[in-house]
Amino acid sequence: MSDGTSAAGIEGARRTVGEHPYGILIVDDESAILESLELTLGGDYHVFTANSGEQGLEILEREEIALIIADQVMPGMAGVEFFEKAIERNPSAIRIMLTGYADIGSLVRAINDGRIYRYIAKPWEPEEVRLNVKRALEAHELATENTQLAAALREANDRLRAENLFLRREVERRYGFDQIIGSSPAMTRVFEVMEKVAETDVTVLITGETGTGKDLVARAVHYAGARKGQRFVAQNCAALPDTLLESELFGHKRGSFTGAHADKKGLFEIAHRGTIFLDEVGETQPGMQVRLLRVLQDGEIRPLGSSETRHVDVRIIAATNRDLPQDIADSRFREDLYYRLRVVEIHLPALRERPSDIPLLAHHFLDFCNQKMGRKIQGFTNAAMDRLTSHSWSGNVRELENEIERTVALAGDADSITVEMLSEHIRGAPETSFSLDWVVPGADLNASVDALKRQMIREALEKTGSKTRAAEKLGIPRQSLQKMMKRLKLND
Ligand SMILES: Nc1ncnc2c1ncn2[C@@H]1O[C@H](COP(=O)(O)OP(=O)(O)O)[C@@H](O)[C@H]1O
Ligand SMILES: [Mg+2]
Incomplete structure (x- = not known):
């Protein structure tokens, strides 16, 4: 098929599928041939006839034509010449040439240029014509469908590529x-x-x-x-x-x-x-x-x-x-x-080692949750922010993120987040790192200092979960910590 299948042409041919018969235009100067072909094809298709190229072109302007049969030898405009003009008016119509005697040169040229689909030699059998026309229309139908599918595929591919690029940028942005x-x-x-x-x-x-x-x-x-x-x-x-x-x-x-x-x-x-x-x-x-x-x-x-x-x-x-x-x-x-x-x-x-980041993070998650849940919470009361910054956050940023999400979800249309809205364990009194209450009055200094050391080491281990970091936190070398633990009979 020639690739001159414009969208309008395809539509014209397709609209006739199924519900209406295809429109076929026959152009020949001999009325006997027109009549005979009309007889052969008229039962299955909507046949238009023209006795010259000029008249044929006029019909092409007005009618929806899926297939054209034209005689090569006609006075005035010859078949090849007529097809050239027909292509301009209806590029998607299939062209079949009738030829009385072998004008091989112009025929071969026309076929090679893709201007005609097939030729039928005179004289012909009516059955042969019917079959040729049917095949041509089927091939045309398939080619049209292929063109449309290919276009749809191309479009889908382009869209996917664009989406892919968009997603990649999104990912890069999200993980920036x-x-x-x-x-x-x-x-x-x-x-x-x-x-x-x-x-x-x-x-x-x-x-x-x-x-x-x-x-x-x-x-x-x-x-x-x-x-x-x-x-x-x-x-x-x-x-x-x-x-x-x-x-x-x-x-x-x-x-x-x-x-x-x-x-x-x-x-x-x-x-x-x-x-x-x-x-x-x-x-x-x-x-x-x-x-x-x-x-x-x-x-x-x-x-x-x-x-x-x-x-x-x-x-x-x-x-x-x-x-x-x-x-x-x-x-x-x-x-x-x-x-x-x-x-x-x-x-x-750990988050508790950089409490100055907590307000930033809290606002960051608040913005995010506001957007996600369609809320308009402005911020935190000073007291609420105090609690957030003094909490120990054993789950670190993830725990803070969850806390803000939970709070926003339950906040209704509140203006700002107050202490009362926070989870109970965060709302509670800020932790003290250690207390002197347990130091027995009158006990000797060394024993008390050891008790204090024990308490501090235990807490540092609990909070950091590792000796290396506990030592770091306590400001002593790891080996000293180990020795000290041994002496204080602290088990790991
Ligand atoms: N500095 C940070 N800024 C913003 N969000 C953070 C930050 N650190 C952690 N988060 C968020 O906290 C959650 C836990 O972080 P993640 O990278 O999974 O931690 P980890 O892998 O160390 O357990 C994630 O939702 C992450 O987006
Ligand atoms: Mg992880």
């Missing part, structure tokens, strides 16, 4: 540095390090208690770097038993274990050229630690059940809320893997 709130000195240092490592490919270990934003930081580092156009895949290493985790990360060959019905690509391969985020890496078993070490050393992975290794180009970001130096001391974590992971460490301080 500016979505990480914080202006405390500690967070400012975090941002500085993030910015530096984002430009590089170095392996980063993000440490910090749960809810401090490790996920957020991992994504932001990826989306600020050169790999942002490639994938970021995250795997929580604590979520799966060892074999499944191995298959998830490294892939497997079919049949390598029960349930492995087909080959499967691992996340390291899926993340090729991108970034893999190994969350809770401290929870991995010794076997997995060896395999991770191998990827970090050689950039090579071996799918379960396969004898071949594959090279991958993947940036690794890992995170943990565990005290890995402690785990190393307890032989739970490989020291060599730790140093490979911790080329750069980004430590996210």
